[in-house]
Amino acid sequence: MKKTKFKSKEKKKNLHRIMPLLKIHKMRFFFAILCMLLIAGTSAALAWIVKPVLDDVFIKKDIDKLYLISTSLITIFFIKGAAAFMHVYLMTYIGQHIVKALRDKLYNAIMDLPISFFHKETTGALMSRITYDVNIVKDMLSTAVTNIGRDFFTIVCLTILILYQDWKMALIAIIVLPIAFFPVFILGRWVRKISSMVQNAMGKLNIFLHETFAGNKIIKAFGTEEFEKKRFIKKSDELLKMEMKAVVPDKGGSAIIEFFTGFGIAAVIFYGGLRVIQNEMTPGTFFSFITAVGLLYDPIRRTAPLNSVIQRGLAAIERIFDIIEKKSDIKEAENPVFIKNKINDIIFKDISFGYSDKEFVLRNIEVKVKAGEKLALAGTSGGGKTSFVNLIPRFYDATEGSLLIDGINVKDVSLKSLRKNIAIVTQEPILFNDTIKNNISYGKTNASDQDIEDAAKAAFAFDFIKEFPQGFDTNIGELGGRLSGGEKQRICIARALLKNAPILILDEATSSLDANAEMLVQEALENLMKGRTAFIIAHRLSTIRYADRILVFEKGKIIEQGNHDQLIRKQGTYYKLYKMQTKGSEKKIKLIIT
Ligand SMILES: Nc1ncnc2c1ncn2[C@@H]1O[C@H](COP(=O)(O)OP(=O)(O)OP(=O)(O)O)[C@@H](O)[C@H]1O
Ligand SMILES: [Mg+2]
Structure with missing residues (x-):
């Protein structure tokens, strides 16, 4: 009992969630309802007109009535057609606009979520929300909401008509309905549960697709195509099973209603037929009544599939709003x-x-960085360097302690103005499927061509860009896939240079460059770093030799700090790392010579 209460509350909550989106279309709704009333009214009129057709035209052979009925029919069908068109148009308009609003809202919400969210959720699952789930809501709005109103009014009008015609016979026709509806609602709940599972399975499939398409190179290199095909088939099978599980409750409802309405019609024909035989009812009234019941059952038959679509839509709304409402x-x-x-x-x-x-x-990190200082971060892999710099633009917030910028806790600083002051080259070069020009000027749409060229020159990217047939207008493919690792890095550096921010974070910014290019880029970076506060992470210690201060990280702690000479004199971890690297290169040189 408690469970059902909870569920209906949830359902209300889900409907409540899209209410503000519905409210914008109040006037359109009003006109759509007017159209629904017209459709319902004309349906009842059609059923009603059967009586004079039979009694006055067929039996009494009244020619005047025939003219009147013919012209009335033309008018009724014209009104019905026009109203049906307007109704569908308005409801589709409302449905499509709500779906667009929902899609935009979802994207905006996702964009505002922190990086930690993107680490937890997979790209494929998020894409599935925006494409698949939003479309399910669209189905709900465009078919279900459109039909429900129209069908509701049609049912009301026809019920009134049959009650007016013969209330006893009407009761026979109506009595089967609650019996038929009960199982449909039970099945509806079942549909909702399964559809949640289908949407989940769909999400999983999308995650898999995204991963295997993006990581196809590794699949080929490891020869795991067959393995992945099998994994896909397994996932696809799961989805199929879920979809098939949904068929019984989904379509079963229609079958149940079909059976009960058939039962109702048979009962009405039997009872009505008896009364016609006993001359208690005219054939006109009888057929008019049967027509009305037929028209009445039609929207009722549609209710079961509608219920499924609604249940599925509600499940999707829940999934969408779980993200929209995430704080x-x-x-x-x-x-x-x-x-x-x-x-x-x-x-x-x-x-x-x-x-x-x-x-x-x-x-327990304790560091004070002065303006203009060049701070290098070195140490073992996984030591915490990237995590350390991630705190500066607030990609993450410190769990304990505080980060102060000019004495103000970074949490009290406007995020936009904070990030505007920071230029960053991340460890993984991240570029967009766009031209080189647009990638370099990313976030700086007002940059002139000259500015972009200057940044490219400073990052030593100009020469290779010029060699492309389309130069700066070359499209670099998804995530810069058409560029080499070093080229990608230089575009990222150019992008950071163009941003011209007072704080610079370089996380392994030159790791993919050859020694020569690195030296040149290093020079450019040194020029750029003048007067700026810089955080430089590098495994190649030769890159950070000239930093004002070097912090050595190990297992989340700063174990040493000082400039290069001080740390060498200290003969600690930095010294060991440095020795290892230089020894390696000495060995290499020896090997080349011998
Ligand atoms: N998004 C994440 N979620 C959970 N743990 C993470 C995440 N990113 C990093 N870590 C963990 O935090 C620790 C520090 O990682 P971090 O990336 O800061 O190291 P790093 O010093 O930059 O290493 P590298 O030199 O290899 O880049 C590692 O143990 C890593 O496994
Ligand atoms: Mg790192």
Whole structure:
């Protein structure tokens, strides 16, 4: 009992969630309802007109009535046709606009969610929400909502008509309905549960598709095509099973209603037929009544599949709004502070941070960075360097301690103005399926061609860009797939250079470059870093030799800090790492010589 109560509450909540979107179309709804009334009225009129056709034209042979009935029929069909068209047009308009609003709302909500969300959710699942789930809501709105109103009024009008014609016979016709509807509603609930599962399976399939298309190179390299095909078939099978599971409750409802309405018609014909035989009823009234019952059962028969579509739509709305209503934990402060002047210092005050509650990947970090300082981060892989710099643009918030920018907690600073002050080259080069020009000027639409060229030159990307037949207008493919690793990196550097922000974060920004290109880019970066605060992460220690200060990370802790010479003198971890790297290159040189 409790469970049903909860479920109906949920259902109301889901409908409530799309109400604001429906309210915008109030006037259109009003006209659509007028059309529904006209459709219902004309349906009843058609049933009613059967009586004079039989009694006056066929039996009494009244020619005047024949003229009148013919012209009336033309008028009725004209009104019915026009109203039906307007009704479908208006409801489709409303449905499509709500779906668009929902789709946009969902995308906006996803865009505002923090990076942690994108690490938890998969791209395929999110895409499935925007394409598949939103379309299910569209089905619900365009078929279900469109039909429901019209059918409701038609049922009301025809019920009134049959009650007026013969209330006893009408009761026989109506009595079967609640009996027929009960199982339909039970089945509806079942549909909703299964459709949630189908939507989940669809999401899983999308995740799989996205992964195997994007990672196709590895599949080919490892020769796992057959393995992936089998995995796909398994997932596809699961989806098929779910879809088939939905058929019984989905279509079973229609079968049940069909049976009961057939039973109702038989009962009415039997009872009505008896009364005609006993001369208690004219054949006209009888046929008019049967027509009305036929027309009345028609929308009722449609109710069962409608119920399924609605249940499926409600499940989809739930999934969509679960994301729309998600609260980002990286929130804009109520009265945010805007960064207007030059930033003087950035302080990491006793910061600890973990991606989950269980384990910290940064522990008690205490760092003060002065404006203009070039701070390098070195250390073992997985030591926490990327996690450390991620805190600056608030990709994540510290779990304990605070990050202060000019003494203001970064959580109180306006996110937009904070991120405007930071240019970043991430560890993975991330580019968009667009031209080189648009990739470099990303987020800076007002950049002139000259600015873009200058940035490309400074990043030592100009030469290779010029060699492309279409130069800066070359499309680089999805995620920059048509570029080499080093080329991608240089485009990313050019993009960061063009942003011209006072804080620069370079996470392995030159790792894919050859020694020569790296040296040149290094020079460009050094020029760029003048007067800016820079965080430079590099495994190749030769890149960070000249930094003002080097922090050495190990297992989330800063174990050493100082400039290159100090750390070498200290003969600690940095010294060991440095020795290993230089030894390696000495060995390589020896090998080449010998
Ligand atoms: N999104 C994430 N969710 C959970 N754990 C993460 C996530 N990103 C990183 N980690 C974990 O946090 C730790 C620190 O990772 P981080 O990326 O900061 O290391 P790093 O010093 O940048 O390493 P590398 O030099 O290899 O880039 C690692 O143990 C890693 O497994
Ligand atoms: Mg890293």
